[in-house]
Amino acid sequence: MASSGRTVGGAASLLRARSKLLARLGSERNWADFLFRRVTWLCALLVVTTLGSIALTMAIASLPAFRELGAGFVFGTVWDPARRIFGALPFVYGTVVSSLLALLLSVPVSLGIAIYLSELAPDWLRNVLGFLVELLAAVPSVVYGLWGIFVLSPWLRDSIQPLLSDWFGFLPAFSGPAHGFGMLAGGVVLAIMITPTIASVGREVLRAVPLSLREAALALGATRWESVRIAVLPLARSGLIGATLLGLGRALGETMAITLVIGNRAEISASLFAPGYTMASVLANEFSEATGELHLAALAEIGLLLFVVTVLLNLLARVLVFRVAAGSARGRP
Amino acid sequence: MFGRRAVFLLGLLACACGREASSNDDERTLSLNGAGATFPFPLYSKWIAEYHRLYPNVRINYQSIGSGGGIRQLVAETVDFGATDAPVGDEGAKSARGPLLHLPTAIGSIAIGYQLDGMPGELRLTPGVLAGIFLGEIRRWNDPELAAENPQLALPDRNITVVFRTDGSGSTAALSEYLSSVSPTWKKQVGSGKSVRWPVGLGAKGNEGVAGLIQGTPGAIGYLELAYAKQTGLSRALLRNRAGKFVAPSPSAALAAAESVEMPEGFRVSLIDAPGAGAYPIASYTYLLVYEAPRDAEKGRALARFLWWALHDGQRYAEQLDYAPLPATVMRQVESELQTQKLLDGV
Secondary structure, three states: OHHHOOOHHHHHHHHHHHHHHHHHHOHHHHHHHHHHHHHHHHHHHHHHHHHHHHHHHHHHHOHHHHHHHOOHHHHOOOEEHHHOEEOOHHHHHHHHHHHHHHHHHHHHHHHHHHHHHHHHOOHHHHHHHHHHHHHHHOOOHHHHHHHHHHHHHHHHHHHHHHHHHHHHOOOHHHOOOOOOOOHHHHHHHHHHHHHHHHHHHHHHHHHOOOHHHHHHHHHOOOOHHHHHHHHHHHHHHHHHHHHHHHHHHHHHHOOHHHHHHOOOOOOOOOOOOOOOOOHHHHHHHHOOOOOOHHHHHHHHHHHHHHHHHHHHHHHHHHHHHHHHHHHHHOOOO | OHHHHHHHHHHHHHHHHHHHHHHOOOOOOEEEEEEEOOOOHHHHHHHHHHHHHHOOOEEEEEEOOOHHHHHHHHHOOOOOEEEEOOOOOOOOOOOOOOOEEEEEEEEEEEEEEEOOOOOOOOOEEOHHHHHHHHHOOOOEOOOHHHHHHOOOOOOOOOEOEEEEEOOOOHHHHHHHHHHHHHOHHHHHHOOOOOOOOOOOOEEEOHHHHHHHHHHHOOOEEEEEEHHHHHHOOOEEOEEEOOOOOEEOOOHHHHHHHHHOOOOOOOOOOOOOOOOOOOOOOOEEEEEEEEEOOOOOHHHHHHHHHHHHHHHHOOOHHHHHOOOEOOOHHHHHHHHHHHHHOOOOOOO
């Protein structure tokens, strides 16, 4: 408002109007403020109570499993409901590995998209591409999953996996029979799903970097690439990590798409070609047909574990952000 | 302001009068809720639609949330009936308000589907070979044991990819029960249940997921409901039954299995590995679960009337949807059960 160059007289009349309004409203204004504060406070409280009651409900539901299985539950590697043996480690492993794989594949591409959209693309293309990226985020996950079954998996099986095992077959990660379905397919589908999230948030973060910094770098004789590297990325780093965190959150909780392609075997295998299983998937698969109280309780405990893993990974990333932010504040890029 | 409120009240009154009027008719609208197995869902939804056309005042909802969920909801009495393929054990029903009745409604079969790039001819499997495949002992399609039973087929030199149902299901229960009954190794290593620990293979969600995975993976073999195998055009293996004959999955072979097994009182019986000459070995009754003493007598009567209709007029829809109708003897047993339980009046 101030930038539109009002006259001094205009500003003065505005002030007069304001004080008149204040006089008329008197204490009512305080009431409004009071109400406003209370309502927003309630909204904030809602988040806390929701989280708290989710954790509490799951803890109560998983009590029988706690009692019967103890710590062996978290470190057990066998999941056999028919024999009442419940070990959650394969699911934790599957969730963490598939999500990290997704980040590994997605972050470079997403950063590229974000940098191109914010720094290099011409205006008209920026809008069109930005819109398309956001559209990708709105595709339902079951569609990604079905695409994974019918397009991605056969392609991985017939083209990519033979290549990988030819070149890198000596690594345990790329050995074993190639089905198409498995940890690799799960990671790729997740990567595609989280790319729009990371890219569009990343673009906003980069655009928030003041233009003057770029101009300063360019004025010092930096190339486009150097100005991005010196002036933009260091400042945006914590925001970019935040964008990656959002993507990670989506990858950890994703259920439908990954269930369709990961192969759903509760096994820990070093090979990315082998089938795996995630925590969210086993909940979706077994909850409705859980046989017996212990099976249900074990599933509830997996839900709790997913909660814990998500919180831990988020904390870890938070710490990372703080350290990086502190570092860049001290002038280290 | 008051004007608007008055109009609103008048409207309410009109609604109330309307309801009054309709309840003075013969019967008012009654709604029955059920939840349970996905296996009979196509048949039940057909029945419900047909029944609603005949008796518009009875509204039946069936949610195919899985038999475990159905039983839990029935125990909690949030639904009027449940549905399951495997009879409910005593543990599952112990917290129920009263005794539960198992009423068989139809017979389904589990097909063994496979994908060998449209290889012509029918694959024949003995119980031992099937168990060997699912145990991971037979890993290639040209395995001598497989070839011995199929001299007429040109079996390829290809890996076998086993596909299983990953969500807990009656299909898994039926297959694992069958494998347990024919293979001591399976019984010892894996056992039976709605979710088991598969020695080898890939898991897919739901019948449609299994069908899709088998279709998309050359060399795959898996198990799924007959209807889904047929609709997706999967090749279906012939299984050697207890009488030594190779039988293809079909409603008539499932009926033959049911006819060769005597139905005990209480209807809790397994059709796995039935002795009949034409019997398909992996078949199963599917049941509706109701309380012997319904809390709401009127609902109980309406449900019994629906069951009576399903038992008679409804049976002809079974075969169209690849289920087998109940054998005549079983039908009479269910009839007398419905009558002795006094669920019926004047049908």
